[in-house]
Amino acid sequence: EDALLPSPQNISILSTNMRHFLTWSPVTIQGETVRYSVEFQGEYEREYANESWIPICECSLITATVCNITEDISATVAYNLRVRADTGARRSQWGTLKGFFNRITTSLTPPPMKVIADGYHLLVELKDMGPAFQFCVLYWKKGQESRMHWKMVKDVSSTVHLDTMEAGHDYCVKAQTYVETINRSSSFSQTQCVRAQGGRSLRL
Amino acid sequence: SVTEIRSGFTAIKANIQARDPIRTLSILSHPQSLHKVKSSDRCCIIHNLFNFYMDKVFKHCQTEDSYINRKISSIANSFLSIKKKLEQCHNQNKCLCGQESTEKFKQILANYEGLNITSAAIKSLGELDILLDWMEKSR
Amino acid sequence: SGELYCSLPNPRNVHFESINMKNVLHWSAPEGTGEGVLYKVKYSVYGVGKWIRKPECRNINRTWCDLSNETADYEEQYYASVKAFLNGMCSDWMETARFNPLTDTKIDPPVVNLSSTEKSISIILTAPEKWKRSPDGESVSLLQVYPGLQYNVSVLNKKTKKRWFFSISNNTLVVPWLEPGTAYCVSAQIHVTTPLLHSGFSKEYCIATLKDKTA
Numbered sequence: 289e290d291a292l293l294p295s296p297q298n299i300s301i302l303s304t305n306m307r308h309f310l311t312w313s314p315v316t317i318q319g320e321t322v323r324y325s326v327e328f329q330g331e332y333e334r335e336y337a338n339e340s341w342i343p344i345c346e347c348s349l350i351t352a353t354v355c356n357i358t359e360d361i362s363a364t365v366a367y368n369l370r371v372r373a374d375t376g377a378r379r380s381q382w383g384t385l386k387g388f389f390n391r392i393t394t395s396l397t398p399p400p401m402k403v404i405a406d407g408y409h410l411l412v413e414l415k416d417m418g419p420a421f422q423f424c425v426l427y428w429k430k431g432q433e434s435r436m437h438w439k440m441v442k443d444v445s446s447t448v449h450l451d452t453m454e455a456g457h458d459y460c461v462k463a464q465t466y467v468e469t470i471n472r473s474s475s476f477s478q479t480q481c482v483r484a485q486g487g488r489s490l491r492l
Numbered sequence: 493s494v495t496e497i498r499s500g501f502t503a504i505k506a507n508i509q510a511r512d513p514i515r516t517l518s519i520l521s522h523p524q525s526l527h528k529v530k531s532s533d534r535c536c537i538i539h540n541l542f543n544f545y546m547d548k549v550f551k552h553c554q555t556e557d558s559y560i561n562r563k564i565s566s567i568a569n570s571f572l573s574i575k576k577k578l579e580q581c582h583n584q585n586k587c588l589c590g591q592e593s594t595e596k597f598k599q600i601l602a603n604y605e606g607l608n609i610t611s612a613a614i615k616s617l618g619e620l621d622i623l624l625d626w627m628e629k630s631r
Numbered sequence: 632s633g634e635l636y637c638s639l640p641n642p643r644n645v646h647f648e649s650i651n652m653k654n655v656l657h658w659s660a661p662e663g664t665g666e667g668v669l670y671k672v673k674y675s676v677y678g679v680g681k682w683i684r685k686p687e688c689r690n691i692n693r694t695w696c697d698l699s700n701e702t703a704d705y706e707e708q709y710y711a712s713v714k715a716f717l718n719g720m721c722s723d724w725m726e727t728a729r730f731n732p733l734t735d736t737k738i739d740p741p742v743v744n745l746s747s748t749e750k751s752i753s754i755i756l757t758a759p760e761k762w763k764r765s766p767d768g769e770s771v772s773l774l775q776v777y778p779g780l781q782y783n784v785s786v787l788n789k790k791t792k793k794r795w796f797f798s799i800s801n802n803t804l805v806v807p808w809l810e811p812g813t814a815y816c817v818s819a820q821i822h823v824t825t826p827l828l829h830s831g832f833s834k835e836y837c838i839a840t841l842k843d844k845t846a
Contacts, residue, residue, distance in 0.1 A: 494825065495824070495825065495827070498825065498826060498827065499827065502734075502827075506728055509728060509729045510728065515675055515677060515678075515710055516675075516678070516679065516680040516681075517678060518677055518678025521677070521678050521706075521707070521708075522678035522679060525706060525707075527706045618729070621708075621731055621734060621826075622708070624826070625706075625731070625733050625734070625826070628779075628825040628826065629778075
């Protein structure tokens, strides 16, 4: 069967916060529906398994030009990825991602965060970003930036208690995500400050 | 990471262990349990076992189920990334192999070679939690 | 030859149910068999060559058998098997999946003990004990079995309806600077990272801070 179809071009990876997507430009053939199939190859497959490729069945004969490969990029090694176009009667050669993809290059964004003063208690609400994520939360009494406290938070299903505060004082908080499997952190979120009871609770 | 290997294995444990009908033989835990290995021999056993799984196990565990194959690939690639870290430890000679660990590893290879290659590989893969339990317990 | 004719339908859904490593074999009666079915149970240590009969579960009519004693070593893994008998007929031996007590057990929530002062509550958590052979046998806390064990604690202010969440490694937590004369309800959960296990949250235990004497 001759590979008459052009292979997909502009194959690239979008990877943010450990969620990885393969994208490519559509192959357009007048009057025909073009479908795509994606395969991956980890470093193990290259070094130990005869350079075999593994199909991603969720992205087999799909019409979309994006594939969520997060489930399969599940180790901190270099992965190869490839896409092929298919109209049923004809099929393209594989188009392969230029260079490897390693999840260590994912971009990590500062975590959305809400700081709360509840009486003399300093609390923080963080958004659950998935099992790979922990949060490093720094907090300090305003003006005492040299005496910062920190807390590693893993479970963020509800309002997390950080510490107690002295009456009427302002306390500031900032947080960053930490991904243990790639040993990297995001930049810090915007600092948010609140005031302990014994004075109006202001967001400064 | 080991956590990712553990969750990958948990996803395929029932399927893989169901493919191993032999109850009377274990690759890793009998006749001598991993839990009896001295802590000084730990690094050597882990190093040898990671090589064992890379060289002799994963590649012979191809199944007809693409989901299982993808999970095995995920585990194998996680093994590879940990193995590379262990290599640094091994190359700096901090991973000495005593006589006991050498004997233990020989026993594991003998258990493995006592079966045909596919059965031995599937059995070894099905015993991954034995390795992980031991690694995590004595961490 | 006295050989039983094994055409009785098989016991179904043969599996271990384990809580705090109390490991009980359960199964369902063979399809379509009414009263009078009896069962036999055997078990084996994975990797060891022989099946061992459980005498206390021989010719029983109940559909469970406590194998905690036989599966107490959580560094081993196990299989168990059940056979049914009725009117001179029998079923095949029906086996469990491979059972790993360390990863396949469920963990009860911790016990929560509270005390309070005017402005604080003190929370003491006690992890459940591993199943033991007899009441006067040696107690082993699950903390010893799972060194990475942690507690997640939820504290609800009944007046403001606000809930705070703490994650602690040791088993005591003091929450200071609270409002006098206010009810707080606490529930706690056990969380083990390796292997990944967690209990449900305990029921809520409530206590009130003492009234402010100066007010």
